Amino acid sequence: MQIDGKRVLITGGTSGIGLAAAHLLQEKGARLFVTGRRPDALAAALDALGPGARGLAADVASDAGRAATLEAALAALGGLDVLVNNAGAVRAGRLEETGAAEIRAMVEVDLLAPILLTRAALPALRASGDAMVVNVASGIALVGVPFYATYAAVKAGLAHFGEALRRELLGEGVHVLTLYPSATDxxxxxxxxxxxxxxxxxxxxxxxxxALVAGMEADALDVRRLSEQRAQMVALNRADPAALDARFRELKPALAAAVKDHSAL
Structure with a gap:
């Protein structure tokens, strides 16, 4: 894909990977619309991106938030060429100690929202003729990690959603790319x-x-940012999952303590 001139909507675009991608895409000539839930974070992101960027404070986990996001993006950009489903939520810890509301939040933000927003955006993406959907999954979608049971489930679901949709849309002017980041600062x-x-x-x-922007330019099927340790886990999980089980059994006490407060919902 040639980035210059593309109209790009990035959910969760006010910080982290989303904001970093927004800066790089803007440098390559893309026109940007970013969303996030917090008005203060949105204002800071738009200030950093400059006057060419537009955005909206909205919760894409809600029907109203998705509708407002897409309506505002189409109005601001005059159409849509790239949808980046980047908004995410996580709550680590033992499953039986994870609240039902926390589980629902991960399902709604990490899986349901991207599916429904993509469905709503498809007419505009088809009209582009050279469009792309980018789904930000996780390295945990490739290898299940203890204390991330729900997060692994929804991110693996998002990855397979993207794979199936890519094949569904082959030859129709809409490509689908999946990003698998490992732990990111x-x-x-x-x-x-x-x-x-x-x-x-x-x-x-x-x-x-x-790496994501390079993958977009190359029309890659996926982009995997796995550390050597995580890549070894993925390979061992394929070759000898019982051996990886044994390794995680050794790590469980330290891992449980390290991630018991990991929450971003």
């Missing part, structure tokens, strides 16, 4: 204390965004 990870010893090697949001 963003506000979403601030409450996690898991480090490299537990398989959580953090990259900067700028590094992940640069």
């Amino acid at each position: 963003t506000p979403m990870m601030r409450t996690s204390r898991a480090g490299p010893d537990l398989g959580f090697v953090k990259e900067t949001a700028q590094e992940v965004a640069a």
Whole structure:
């Protein structure tokens, strides 16, 4: 895809990977519309991006928020070429200690919102003739990690949604790309204390965004940003999942303590 001149909507575009990608896409000539739930974060992001960027404070987990987001983006941009489903939510910890509301929030933000927003945006994307949907999944979608049961489920669901939709839309002018970031140094990870010893090697949001934009330009099927430790886990999970189970059994006490407060909902 040629980025210059593309009209891009980024959900969760006020911080982290979304904001870093917005800066890089803007540098390449894209026209931007970003969303986030917090008006103060949106104002700061738009100030950083400059007068060419537009945005809206809205919750894409709600029907009203998605409708307002798409309506405002189409009005501001005059159409849509790229939808980046980046808004995310996470709550780590033991499943039986995770509240029903927290589980629903992950399902609604990480899986239901991207599916429904993509469905609503498809007419505009089809009209583009050279469009793309980018779904931000997670390295945890590739290998289930203890204490992230629901998060792994919804991110794996998002990845398979993207894969199936890509095949559904083949030859129709809308490409679908899935990003699999590992641990990234963003506000979403601030409450996690898991480090490299537990398989959580953090990259900067700028590094992940640069790889994503390169993948968009190459019309890649997916972009995987896996640390060496996480890549080894993915490979071992395919070759000998019982061996990975044994490794996680050793890590469980330290991992449980490191992620018990990890929440960004």
